[in-house]
Amino acid sequence: MNTDLTRLSEAGLPVTDLGPVVSGELHPLLFATVSGAHLYGFPSKDSDVDLRGVHLLPAADLLGLREPEETRSRMWDQGGVEMDLVTHDLRKFVRLMLKPNGYVLEQLLSPLVVHTSAPHAELVALAPAVLTSNHAHHYRGFANTQWRLFERTGELKPLLYTFRALLTGIHLMRSGEVLAHLPSLLDRVAAPASLPGLIAAKAEAEHGAAEGVDRAEAAADVESLHRVLDAAQADTALPDAPEGTDALHELVVRARLGAVSAGRTAGGR
Template sequence: MTDALDIDLAPVVAQQPFPLLFATVSGAHLYGFPSRDSDVDLRGVHLLPAADLVGLREPEETRSRMWDRDGVEMDLVTHDLRKFVRLMLRRNGYVLEQLLSPLVVHTTEAHRELAALAPGVLTGHHAHHYRGFATTQWRLFEKSGELKPLLYTFRVLLTGIHLMRGGEVQAHLPTLAGEVDAAPAYLPELIAAKAEREHGEAGVDHARVRADVERLHGVLDEAQAASSLPDAPTAHDALHDFVVRTRLEG
């Protein structure tokens, strides 16, 4: 099977009906634990014509497409710029990870400008996003016993802790495992196991990982309480001006 990130994705960008401000790779490849059969999650922002937003018809603000390319399942989801920026302002760490992903398929000056504004939407309340995401993934792990939701649980908790402590969005689990002192020592072993299979039993001591997950929730709570991040976004006006200018420039 073709390595997912060796595929030329430029034709995918060229086929989109509206201009893309950016497209990046998210999902397991961004998080640092893809398996041999992981799909490629492409995320980005498109720009609707101004006329689509001022008439009576509801615009299609989110577009999605799934297909197979050279034996790899591709999943592309893009939002119109206005919707994406609104999501940024709602303590949504997921869209920030997409915006700031180092796995860039397509970029523009607008992408770089938007990324530069991202620190202005970070708040201490982003801890709630990661706490909630971790809770959802932990429930999936408890039901299935699979490795994937367990790794997601650890990933989002460590991302939240790292963000609260340093004001930086870091989604790459191997990096987090080395930088966050609270990370369990066995994470590299779990990451290596995930590389061999997309689905399957985690093969872990459930009591041990449950204790570590509960401990990390406590660390996240402490990091949020001590965080110097503001209570509200500071870049709202700058983002508004950016959306208006980018739309009018087409």
């Protein structure tokens, strides 16, 4: 299972071991990690636990007439904590990796690992080969969506999500590293001086109001970071298209064939 309990505890997770949570899944899990506010570095006392990962469907599910269940999700309460697990079949997840989708890469590269495997390690090793300059569009679009949500609700959470997305995008364009942890980004990208205080305030409530925030000042900060992201994208050394397609294709085929082989071996015992 290889659950890193120290990192999970440091991230503020309200449970001690998430390993048993994924052990009863219908299909084999290749990995499960923690995403959401815990990964981003600003969980609240009442934050739920967002688990994301990859399962491996039997080959028959992909060859038959029925539509395969490529995405599975379930929610439940564990000790008063809302748990949310979403997994994709390996093929679908890899296809998402080959798009400029920073969200799935953050899940893959999350240091908050609940369950891992050899294919997970291979996916992590191949992640740099799918990074492109176009990932800036993902973070720009996500920031715009969260900013509109902040304007409508006045909540602190979407404001922090806005800044997190922009800083992650800027850092990615400059360094080629996917870093979703907002407190760590503050040491790497010039950020508004108000962010440490906003992160501390978010700890009290998941959906609390952004009290004391000057909206005009926040808007100016967001606009400024958009310009920085634009410039970082223009200057980035990242390619325009992913380069890891063949290696990822081979990984998907090997993993599926390996599962078929393992099933035959088990059936013959």
